[in-house]
Amino acid sequence: MPQYQEKTIVTRVEQLSCENVRITLKAPEIASCCKPGQFVMIRTSVGKDPLLRRPFSIHQADASGHIQIYFKIVGRGTEILAHVRVNEEISVFGPLGRGFTIDENLPTCIIGGGLGIAPLLFLAKEICRRKKKNCGPDLIILGGRTLDEVEPLVNDFREVGIRTLATTDDGSYGEKGFVTDVLKSVELAPNTQVYACGPEPMMAAINDFCLAEGLRCQVSVESVMACGMGACLGCNRPVGDGKYVHVCMDGPVFEAKELKWNL
Amino acid sequence: MEFVKENHSGPDLRVKIGSLHLANPVMTASGTFGYAREFENLMNLHRLGAVIVKGISLFPRPGNPPPRIVETACGMLNAIGLQNVGVERFIKEKMPYLDGLNVPVIVNILGGSIEEYREITKRLEGVPGVAGIEVNISCPNVKEGGVAFGGDPQMAAAVTTAVKESCSVPVIVKLSPNVTDIGLMARAVEDGGADSVSLINTLIGMAINLKTKRPELANIIGGLSGPAIKPVALRMVYEVARSVKIPIIGIGGIETAEDALEFMLAGATAVQVGTANFVNPRASEEVVEGISRYVQEEKLHSVREMIGALKLDPLRNH
Ligand SMILES: Cc1cc2nc3c(=O)[nH]c(=O)nc-3n(C[C@H](O)[C@H](O)[C@H](O)COP(=O)(O)OP(=O)(O)OC[C@H]3O[C@@H](n4cnc5c(N)ncnc54)[C@H](O)[C@@H]3O)c2cc1C
Ligand SMILES: Cc1cc2nc3c(=O)[nH]c(=O)nc-3n(C[C@H](O)[C@H](O)[C@H](O)COP(=O)(O)O)c2cc1C
Ligand code: FES
Numbered sequence: 001m002p003q004y005q006e007k008t009i010v011t012r013v014e015q016l017s018c019e020n021v022r023i024t025l026k027a028p029e030i031a032s033c034c035k036p037g038q039f040v041m042i043r044t045s046v047g048k049d050p051l052l053r054r055p056f057s058i059h060q061a062d063a064s065g066h067i068q069i070y071f072k073i074v075g076r077g078t079e080i081l082a083h084v085r086v087n088e089e090i091s092v093f094g095p096l097g098r099g100f101t102i103d104e105n106l107p108t109c110i111i112g113g114g115l116g117i118a119p120l121l122f123l124a125k126e127i128c129r130r131k132k133k134n135c136g137p138d139l140i141i142l143g144g145r146t147l148d149e150v151e152p153l154v155n156d157f158r159e160v161g162i163r164t165l166a167t168t169d170d171g172s173y174g175e176k177g178f179v180t181d182v183l184k185s186v187e188l189a190p191n192t193q194v195y196a197c198g199p200e201p202m203m204a205a206i207n208d209f210c211l212a213e214g215l216r217c218q219v220s221v222e223s224v225m226a227c228g229m230g231a232c233l234g235c236n237r238p239v240g241d242g243k244y245v246h247v248c249m250d251g252p253v254f255e256a257k258e259l260k261w262n263l
Numbered sequence: 264m265e266f267v268k269e270n271h272s273g274p275d276l277r278v279k280i281g282s283l284h285l286a287n288p289v290m291t292a293s294g295t296f297g298y299a300r301e302f303e304n305l306m307n308l309h310r311l312g313a314v315i316v317k318g319i320s321l322f323p324r325p326g327n328p329p330p331r332i333v334e335t336a337c338g339m340l341n342a343i344g345l346q347n348v349g350v351e352r353f354i355k356e357k358m359p360y361l362d363g364l365n366v367p368v369i370v371n372i373l374g375g376s377i378e379e380y381r382e383i384t385k386r387l388e389g390v391p392g393v394a395g396i397e398v399n400i401s402c403p404n405v406k407e408g409g410v411a412f413g414g415d416p417q418m419a420a421a422v423t424t425a426v427k428e429s430c431s432v433p434v435i436v437k438l439s440p441n442v443t444d445i446g447l448m449a450r451a452v453e454d455g456g457a458d459s460v461s462l463i464n465t466l467i468g469m470a471i472n473l474k475t476k477r478p479e480l481a482n483i484i485g486g487l488s489g490p491a492i493k494p495v496a497l498r499m500v501y502e503v504a505r506s507v508k509i510p511i512i513g514i515g516g517i518e519t520a521e522d523a524l525e526f527m528l529a530g531a532t533a534v535q536v537g538t539a540n541f542v543n544p545r546a547s548e549e550v551v552e553g554i555s556r557y558v559q560e561e562k563l564h565s566v567r568e569m570i571g572a573l574k575l576d577p578l579r580n581h
Contacts (some may be wrong), residue, residue, distance in 0.1 A: 003304055005544055045540065046338045048490045048518075051542060093544070224330050226339060227541040229305075231297040233317075234332035242325055244346075245343050 003229065004029040008055045008092045010084050011066065017047040017148035019073050020115075028065030030094050034058050036123035037099030037220055037253040041067070041228040044077040045093040053093060054078065055225050057119035057197075057252075067092075070118045070153075080132040082234055096228045097252050100218055104130040107137035108187075109163070111179050111206060113198025114144050119220050120197060122158045133161055137189060143179035143198070147172040180205045190214065196256070204261035217256040223247040266565070274558035275552070278312070278532050280510050281433030281458030283367060283395050284531060285312040286418035288552045288566060289523065291317050292514055292537030293371035293397060293437075295488075296547075298357045299364065305544040309374065310544045310551050311544035312533060313367040316357070318399050320372070321379050321386075330467060333470050333479040338489030338516070341536060343480035345373055350386045362392025369395040369435065377418075384429035386512035395432050398422060400452075401439030403490040404573045413464075416447055420455030426455040438503070438516035439461040440492075445499045460503060461535065463496045486526035489538040490516040497529050504525050504530025504571055518546060520553020527569040 012024035030040065033067075041053035054077040056069040073082050090189065108127055118248050120140070127136050140162050144150040150166050151173045159165045165182055166174030175182060179202060190213075196206045197220040210217035226232040228248045229256045235249075236244035238260050244258075245251065266277055266526050276287035280561075283412065290313040294301060299314045326346025333340050353370075361368045370393055374380040381399065387393050400422055400459065401413035412418045419436070427434050436452040438445060440463035449460050465486025470479040496515025503511055510533070513526030518539040539546035558566050 005305060050334060051337055051489055051538075052334050052339060053542060083498065224332050226332050226334075226341075226538075226546075229544070230301045231295060232332065232341070232541055233294075233346050234330075234341060236326065236329050236331060236346075238328065244325060244329075 002029075002033050003096065005091065005093045006030055008090050008193050009156060010086050010088045010090060012144075013084060013086060014071070016152035020058065020070070020148065020152065021073065022070045023070055023081065023084065024066050024068050025090065025092060026065060026129055028091055031061045031065045031067050034061050034067065034095035035099040036102070036126045037119055038095040039228070039252060040067070040117075041225070042069070042081065042093075042094065044080040050077045050080070052226050055222075055228055055248075057220065058095060058122055059118050060125070070115075072115050082261050093228065097248055098250065100195060100253050102127055102130060102191060106191055106216075107189045107191050108138045109138070109183070109188055109194045111183060111194065111196040111198070112140075112142050113202040114149050116196070116198030116202070116220070117142055117150075118197070119142075120195065121153070121156055121160070122194060124157060124162055128160050128162060135162045138162045139186060139188075141167065141179045141182050143167040143169075143182075143202075145169045150174060157231030173248065177194070178202070178205075180209065180240065183209060188215065189211070192216070193218070194226045195219075200261075203256065205258040207259075207261055211257060215260050218253055218255045219259070220252045221247060221254060221259065222252065266567075270420050274555055275567075276558065276562070277556060277565070278510075279566060280395070280435065280512065280533060282502065283313075285367065287312040287551050287554065288527065288533035289547055289554065290315050290369070290512070290533060290535045291540060292535035293399065293539045295537040298361065299368075300360050302540075302544055306548045309365050310548045311366050312359065312500055312551070313369050313394070314364065315369045315371055317347055318345050318371045318373045319347050319350050319383065320345060320555040321350055321374060321383050323347065323352065327459050328481045330479065330481055331485075333485070335468070335470055335487065336491060337420065338487055338491030340470055340480060340485035340487055341465070342480045342485035344482065350383050354386065358390055358392055367394035368392050368462045369397050370400055371397040371437070372426075373504050375385040376390055377422055380422050381425040381429050384426045388430045388432075393432060395435060396426060396430060396499045397435040397437050397461060398426050399437050399464070401437055401441070413448075414442050416451035419448055420451045423455030423457045425454045435459040435461050437464055439464050440495060441467050446502045449503040449507045453509050457509060459510045459512060459532075460507065461514055462490070462503060463515050466492055466495060488516070490518060492516050493522065497525060500526055500531050501529040501573070517550065518542075520550050520557055523550050523554060524557060524569055527566070528571070528573040528574070530571040532570050
């Protein structure tokens with residue numbers, strides 16, 4: 001698995017809402033080999049503080065050598081990143097981790113909540129490409145607390161050519177409620193592959209639903225990370241029996257049923 | 264110190280740790296470089312002076328629950344809890360690859376008792392590729408682990424002697440900074456037979472989340488590393504250099520060749536790069552390149568001229 005510590009150039013910065021930002025980077029090496037569900041570690045400062053790189057899912061990658069990340073400002077690292085300018089150089093390390101497994105013969109249901117939507121656009125595009133655009137039975141459900149978290153991305157998903165539904169907790173956009181409410185109300189074929197990324201309680205609920213319905217479910221999870229590549233052992237997550245997996249190496253994508261959810 | 268003149272090109276970066284000859288003074292710090300293979304596509308492993316692998320115990324250890332790490336100002340706290348595969352699996356699964364590297368491999372070990380240190384050492388003795396042993400008597404994360412040895416000169420000396428008696432390769436003892444008198448600890452392990460001391464391990468620290476009113480680490484306390492600890496580490500290397508005759512390996516916040524050379528001035532024969540590997544996987548190789556450039560630019564006969572070359576007389580005319 002090739003990995004690069006690449007000097008990338010910012011080619012576009014989109015402020016999608018007051019806290020959510022999307023950045024496009026010229027990163028030909030990473031773009032040439034990354035897969036949906038993989039992530040990159042980005043250095044937000046050239047100095048000693050903030051010291052560690054920050055992990056971000058690859059939101060999109062294309063044949064012209066660009067990748068995108070989509071993130072929310074939650075602290076110092078993301079605050080700095082939100083203020084980068086076009087033509088600035090940023091050190092990006094990746095692609096890292098194990099991405100989603102795709103079986104183009106299965107109907108799919110992709111579910112994203114909040115910032116968990118980030119890795120799913122790349123996934124949806126890849127599924128559509130592999131299925132040669134025959135995505136009739138497929139479904140995307142995007143949810144968030146408010147309109148800000150969902151609306152700016154919905155068109156990008158619709159353009160992929162997969163039916164896309166939206167929900168918000170407060171009803172400011174799409175259906176009022178949780179993505180799991182929509183999930184329970186739609187008819188899914190029994191061999192559907194579910195993909196989910198979002199807040200832990202959302203993924204836990206989706207895992208419960210999929211277990212009950214006998215559906216396959218892959219999730220992308222987060223953890224604190226120092227290195228992103230297996231060197232620090234800081235990104236562990238319990239799987240029961242006192243055993244751990246490491247999110248950066250064994251994940252970030254896992255079979256939902258293999259993880260422990262009542263954390 | 265016999266350094267035979269070789270007709271290789273480039274500046275002379277060779278140093279010696281006991282009977283161990285290193286092509287240059289730069290190693291990777293235990294626990295920050297995995298088992299080296301993780302870095303094989305990201306840098307040229309063969310440029311390193313030595314590789315030091317993650318701490319190995321007699322039996323596998325699962326480590327601490329999450330969260331195990333948190334970033335702090337110019338550094339990070341970790342409480343990994345010495346997760347490792349245990350000495351048997353290490354020898355079977357990790358050593359063959361490491362033995363294939365054209366670089367000395369130093370195995371970092373930890374134990375809960377003198378007997379355990381002795382057992383691990385005996386298992387490693389004679390294993391192809393093991394060029395040295397670094398004894399961690401200083402890890403702050405496990406109750407039965409280093410602390411008792413790392414803070415007690417007599418115990419530290421006893422562990423050193425037990426390890427030394429059980430192997431034929433050079434023994435480096437890694438000192439804890441969480442003591443009142445590091446010079447005293449260094450002298451004790453020197454008397455115990457250590458071929459070298461390395462310092463510092465992490466400084467015990469803590470981070471609290473005001474919002475949740477809880478510690479950031481599941482283990483409550485953890486070890487501080489990174490640029491934040493460099494001044495403490497430099498001071499300790501300087502003190503130890505005045506206390507012992509055996510070679511010193513400087514560790515703590517080293518990111519660049521400049522950092523490394525400062526440690527050499529303070530008295531270190533070699534250095535280890537730790538946390539910097541997480542930020543820049545090529546950090547250790549870049550430190551080698553930077554030292555090489557410095558030796559050339561300053562027209563030194565060898566990098567060894569830097570060891571302990573700190574000047575203490577006041578700087579005039581400036
Ligand atoms: C594999 C992986 C992929 C990720 N992908 C994305 C992505 O595509 N888009 C995105 O916006 N974020 C993503 N994240 C989370 C992102 O890494 C963090 O939001 C970021 O590191 C925060 O950095 P900071 O310096 O701004 O915050 P810090 O200053 O480090 O923290 C500020 C505050 O934010 C909280 N915080 C830190 N990390 C997280 C987190 N992971 N989730 C929620 N709160 C957090 C802290 O507890 C603290 O209160 C991903 C994380 C992982 C592990
Ligand atoms: C995540 C992490 C794990 C570590 N694990 C070990 C270990 O297993 N054994 C050991 O002797 N030191 C361990 N250390 C300490 C480092 O080897 C080094 O002494 C310390 O981090 C200071 O150097 P630095 O500031 O360059 O990181 C660890 C440090 C970190 C950050
Ligand atoms: S983040 Fe360092 S091992 Fe996973």
